[in-house]
Amino acid sequence: MSEHKYVDKATGTETVGHEWDGIVELDTPMPRWWVWTFYATIVWGIAYMILYPAWPLVNSATEGVLGWTSRGELQKEMSAREQQLEPIRAALVANDINSVAANENLRNQAINGGASAFKVHCVQCHGSGASGFKGYPNLNDDDWLWGGDLEAIEYTLVHGIRQPDHPDTRFSQMPAFGRDGILQPNEIQDVVSYVRTISGDERPSPASERGAVLYEANCTICHGADGKGDRFQGAPNLTDRIALYGRDRASLTETITNSRYGVMPRWSERLDPATIRMLAIYVHSLGGGEAAPQPDETAETGTGDEQS
Amino acid sequence: MNNPDEILDPELKLYEARKAVHPQRIDGTFRRLKWAIMIVTLAIYYITPWIRWDRGPYAPNQAVLVDLANRRFYMFGIEIWPHEFYYVAGLLVMAGIGLFLVTSAVGRAWCGYACPQTVWTDLFQHVDRFVDGDRNARMRMDKAPWTAKKTVRRLFKWGIYLFIAFWTGGAWIMYFADAPTLVVDFWTGEAAFVAYATVGILTATTFIFGGFMREQVCVYMCPWPRIQAAMMDEKSLQVTYKDWRGEKRGSIKKAQKDPAAFGDCVDCNQCVAVCPTGIDIREGPQIGCITCALCIDACDRVMGEVGRPRGLIDYITADDAEAEKAGKETGPAWKNLLRLRTLVYFGVWAGIGLAMLFALGNRTRLDLAVQHDRNPVYVQLSNGDIRNAYTAKIRNMENRPRQMNVSITGLPGATLWEGGTSRPDQQTALEVTVPADSVANLRLFIAAPETTSERDEFVMTIEGAGENAESDSEELFFERPKN
Numbered sequence: 001m002s003e004h005k006y007v008d009k010a011t012g013t014e015t016v017g018h019e020w021d022g023i024v025e026l027d028t029p030m031p032r033w034w035v036w037t038f039y040a041t042i043v044w045g046i047a048y049m050i051l052y053p054a055w056p057l058v059n060s061a062t063e064g065v066l067g068w069t070s071r072g073e074l075q076k077e078m079s080a081r082e083q084q085l086e087p088i089r090a091a092l093v094a095n096d097i098n099s100v101a102a103n104e105n106l107r108n109q110a111i112n113g114g115a116s117a118f119k120v121h122c123v124q125c126h127g128s129g130a131s132g133f134k135g136y137p138n139l140n141d142d143d144w145l146w147g148g149d150l151e152a153i154e155y156t157l158v159h160g161i162r163q164p165d166h167p168d169t170r171f172s173q174m175p176a177f178g179r180d181g182i183l184q185p186n187e188i189q190d191v192v193s194y195v196r197t198i199s200g201d202e203r204p205s206p207a208s209e210r211g212a213v214l215y216e217a218n219c220t221i222c223h224g225a226d227g228k229g230d231r232f233q234g235a236p237n238l239t240d241r242i243a244l245y246g247r248d249r250a251s252l253t254e255t256i257t258n259s260r261y262g263v264m265p266r267w268s269e270r271l272d273p274a275t276i277r278m279l280a281i282y283v284h285s286l287g288g289g290e291a292a293p294q295p296d297e298t299a300e301t302g303t304g305d306e307q308s
Numbered sequence: 309m310n311n312p313d314e315i316l317d318p319e320l321k322l323y324e325a326r327k328a329v330h331p332q333r334i335d336g337t338f339r340r341l342k343w344a345i346m347i348v349t350l351a352i353y354y355i356t357p358w359i360r361w362d363r364g365p366y367a368p369n370q371a372v373l374v375d376l377a378n379r380r381f382y383m384f385g386i387e388i389w390p391h392e393f394y395y396v397a398g399l400l401v402m403a404g405i406g407l408f409l410v411t412s413a414v415g416r417a418w419c420g421y422a423c424p425q426t427v428w429t430d431l432f433q434h435v436d437r438f439v440d441g442d443r444n445a446r447m448r449m450d451k452a453p454w455t456a457k458k459t460v461r462r463l464f465k466w467g468i469y470l471f472i473a474f475w476t477g478g479a480w481i482m483y484f485a486d487a488p489t490l491v492v493d494f495w496t497g498e499a500a501f502v503a504y505a506t507v508g509i510l511t512a513t514t515f516i517f518g519g520f521m522r523e524q525v526c527v528y529m530c531p532w533p534r535i536q537a538a539m540m541d542e543k544s545l546q547v548t549y550k551d552w553r554g555e556k557r558g559s560i561k562k563a564q565k566d567p568a569a570f571g572d573c574v575d576c577n578q579c580v581a582v583c584p585t586g587i588d589i590r591e592g593p594q595i596g597c598i599t600c601a602l603c604i605d606a607c608d609r610v611m612g613e614v615g616r617p618r619g620l621i622d623y624i625t626a627d628d629a630e631a632e633k634a635g636k637e638t639g640p641a642w643k644n645l646l647r648l649r650t651l652v653y654f655g656v657w658a659g660i661g662l663a664m665l666f667a668l669g670n671r672t673r674l675d676l677a678v679q680h681d682r683n684p685v686y687v688q689l690s691n692g693d694i695r696n697a698y699t700a701k702i703r704n705m706e707n708r709p710r711q712m713n714v715s716i717t718g719l720p721g722a723t724l725w726e727g728g729t730s731r732p733d734q735q736t737a738l739e740v741t742v743p744a745d746s747v748a749n750l751r752l753f754i755a756a757p758e759t760t761s762e763r764d765e766f767v768m769t770i771e772g773a774g775e776n777a778e779s780d781s782e783e784l785f786f787e788r789p790k791n
Contacts, residue, residue: 107728129683140687140695142731200692240690241758287687287697287753291730 088113089274097150098292101281114282117275121267130286135245135262140286143242145234146170148290152231154280160266161234169266172234177218178257185257187214192252198227198239201247328450329523329586331433332443332578336605345421346430354475357482361385366744367707374484380745386668387745389705391675398664402657409653411539413645414623415546419533419598425525426584426598428476428518432469433584439465443581469519470511477510523585527596534595542626543644547599549579549590549621552633557590560614572616579603579621589621599623674712674742675703676770676780678752685787693755694788697727700750702770704742711773712740718766719756719786727751739773756786763787 006015008026015024048054052064088109092100101107119128125136132138137145146156156170163169177183183191187210194211196202216225222235229237236244245251245260267276283289359371361384368375373382381388381396388395410417419426439461440446452458481503482490493499494507517525526533540546554573563570573590580588582603587596589603607621628638681697689695704710715737716724724736728751742748756764769781 127683129681131684131687138684138687140684140697141689143690237690241688241692242690285728287695287727 085113089272092274092277097154097277097280100277101150101284107281107285110278110281111285113275114278114280114285117271117279118282121271122279125264130283134251135260137244138242139283140288141242142288142290143237143240144231144288144290145172145229145236145244147231147293148284148288149292150280150284150289151292153283153289154276156264157276157280158266158268161264162261163263163266166266170234170264172222173261174222174235174255174259176257176259179259182218183214183256187211188253188256189249191215191219191256192249195227195238195252196247196249199241199243199247200239326524327586329584330436330443330446330450331584331586331602332581332606333437334578334582334602334605334609336602336608338601338605342421342430342600342602346427349422349424349427350431354479357479357487363387364707366709368486370486372483373486376484387705387707389703392671395664395668398660402660402664405653405657405660408539409650409657411536412541412544412653413650415540415544416533416536416597416599419526419536420600423532423598425517425530426600428472428514429522429584431472432518432522435465435468435472439468466519469515473511473514473518474507476514477507480510481506523596523598526585526598537595541649542630543647543649545623545625545641545644546593547589547597547601547604547621548593548624548629549573550619550624550629550632551590554590554620572611572620574610574614576610578606578610582606672778672780673705674710674770674772674778674780675701675705676768676782677701677703678768678782678784680784680787686789688758688789689755692758694758694786695753695755696786698752698754698768698784700752700768702740702742702748702750704744704746704748707745709744710742712742713771713773714738714740714750714752714768715771716754716766716768719754719764722754722756722766722786724752724754727753731755754786758788760791761788762790 006017006024007013008015008024011026014027016027018025049062050064051066052068053061054064055062088106091106092110094100101110118126118130122130126132126139127136130139137143142148144152146152146161159166159168159170161170162172175182177191178185178188190207190211191214192211193202193205193207194209194215197204197208197211202208215223215227219227222233223229223238224235227238229235241247243251244262245255267279271279356372357370360369361371361382362369363382367380367387368382370382371384373380375382379390386395407418436446440449449458449461478494481494485499485503490499490503494503521529552571554571556570557573557575558570560574563574579590580586580603582605583589584600584602585596585598587594589597601623604619604621604623608618611618611620623641624632625641625644628641628644631638678698678700681699685696687695687697700714702712702714704712714724716722717736722736723732723734724738725731726738726740731753740748740750764786766784766786767781768784769779771777771779
């Protein structure tokens with residue numbers, strides 16, 4: 001049987017030799033073009049394995065004679081992009097921040113770049129919408145501890161807040177009135193009542209009147225007699241509707257008893273001046289940015305010189 | 309019984325090589341109509357991109373321009389933005405229904421006269437005739453061995469094909485960029501790669517489809533003939549050989565001997581000779597018949613020469629053919645055009661057209677789209693007010709810069725200002741200038757006093773200043789923290 005070739009009469013093609021109820025299957029040869037395409041893919045495959053990384057080894061793969069790597073490609077694209085951005089980065093730091101931000105094109109570039117940098121370096125504390133959390137300020141609002149004009153924001157970014165090894169850092173230190181025994185717990189409650197009165201959260205009461213006396217003695221030096229705070233010292237305004245750690249009694253009690261010492265890195269250690277500038281312009285654009293102070297106020301806001 | 313040898317006609321092969329078609333020159337009513345349509349369609353195709361249309365300094369001055377790069381479509385006085393693409397979709401729907409209408413009324417007229425494949429095939433067949441002579445000469449040339457003379461002739465002919473094909477592709481790209489600039493760029497090597505690629509592809513397809521594949525495209529590749537078969541009915545005109553009048557066919561000599569036994573067809577084969585798709589219409593309606601009616605011209609001429617009435621092959625509906633066969637009177641052909649089916653098609657077609665015209669006449673050339681910031685949704689300000697931020701996209705679809713007024717209504721005590729500026733005391737409207745033919749991105753802040761309401765609805769409106777005071781508005785929410 002096996003020697004006999006079965007040939008279909010109608011087409012002249014060999015059959016596979018089986019028969020099912022008179023039905024036979026043609027053993028049609030592969031079309032030429034298909035076979036050649038198949039050979040071509042084999043050649044292609046071998047060439048590819050020689051030219052590009054292919055065979056997995058223990059720690060890496062064979063390198064391929066072209067030396068191509070996906071990381072190398074990324075590196076190339078990144079450095080090409082860096083080169084494209086170089087003139088913009090140079091222009092951003094070529095002048096003082098206020099005149100840089102006055103240039104609409106540079107300002108827009110900075111806002112876009114700042115938004116990207118913010119998502120990498122700042123969202124961990126300030127949140128992706130820059131609206132902060134308890135203890136981490138909301139950067140969208142119009143309340144600033146250390147000043148909300150471009151120079152002040154940039155200074156804060158450059159020097160950070162409460163960086164112990166850095167003399168130029170933003171530093172304020174509120175005593176831990178309770179822990180250090182300066183005020184007794186009932187006195188602290190009186191001060192809380194007073195603070196909540198000037199912020200409009202409570203009506204005046206005997207407790208707040210007692211608190212007013214204690215406030216005058218202990219707090220005015222930083223927060224001012226009117227409770228509006230002092231940006232030079234980083235003392236918050238107690239009369240507004242925004243409080244970094246909350247305006248409720250429990251939070252205020254905790255603040256006065258143990259004090260709070262929020263910190264922010266000094267970004268000059270980690271970021272280049274152009275990126276810091278972009279971040280400053282971006283944060284300034286979020287809605288709370290303030291105009292540059294008039295010259296006679298400069299000393300008062302104490303934003304200091306630009307970073308070197 | 310199931311042996312394929314018994315079923316298959318030994319003559320019928322599974323595959324048969326194409327037999328080249330060498331249509332003979334013919335003149336007549338329909339040939340002239342074909343010439344006219346060819347000239348008109350080709351003229352439209354080649355001239356349109358060169359028509360200028362002044363749109364002022366802010367827009368291109370090409371009458372018909374599909375500006376893919378800037379995502380604008382210009383057609384004379386009409387400018388279409390990407391979001392208005394439904395006008396183009398509407399045009400395509402109209403083209404589709406138009407084809408239904410034409411097909412149900414006059415059969416495959418599209419195939420016979422207006423289809424680019426038909427027009428270019430016709431053009432290439434004229435080239436064949438110009439280079440190699442008429443039908444018989446061409447057939448001889450085809451069979452002749454490949455001598456130097458034949459080779460030169462063939463190369464010359466294919467050169468003309470290529471020339472036509474190149475100009476076909478070359479004209480196409482003119483619709484997608486400023487034509488005079490593009491021509492210069494194209495020949496100086498400065499045009500975009502896609503321009504060269506498009507010309508290359510269209511040159512190749514024209515060269516192959518028009519020069520070599522010809523009727524095979526219609527018979528084997530094109531879906532339209534199949535669809536058309538479903539669109540036609542017994543009241544659609546089609547090219548018909550009137551067998552009841554023509555049969556039994558025979559030469560004049562034979563018919564003279566026995567006039568009673570023979571019909572009008574003198575079996576001269578002229579209808580076959582002139583057919584551009586190489587079919588014999590006397591075999592009845594078939595997929596290869598594009599109803600170009602050249603066989604009618606050929607037959608009419610022969611009938612005139614032998615002194616018999618014209619119209620042995622003619623445009624006739626299936627119903628009329630039945631009636632004529634039965635010896636009944638048939639009404640005038642135009643009556644078949646006015647029937648429910650064609651009227652419904654026409655009504656839908658015209659309805660869409662009118663609706664689009666109406667919509668085009670009434671569309672506003674500005675548009676407001678506002679997005680409320682979701683992160684953060686609201687910001688508490690130090691004086692207790694709540695601020696929400698919005699990103700407004702303002703489209704100015706006119707070819708001039710426009711002053712627009714942005715205002716809010718329905719939010720008590722609210723103040724509106726633009727991002728990057730400081731908060732004013734009290735303001736619910738501001739002026740912006742939107743550049744010509746572009747979208748302005750506007751960052752807007754709205755502050756309102758703290759209330760117990762978590763969510764207030766209000767309306768933002770933009771109004772174009774000046775002579776054309778259009779406006780657009782959007783309902784928005786103002787959100788506050790939960791109390």
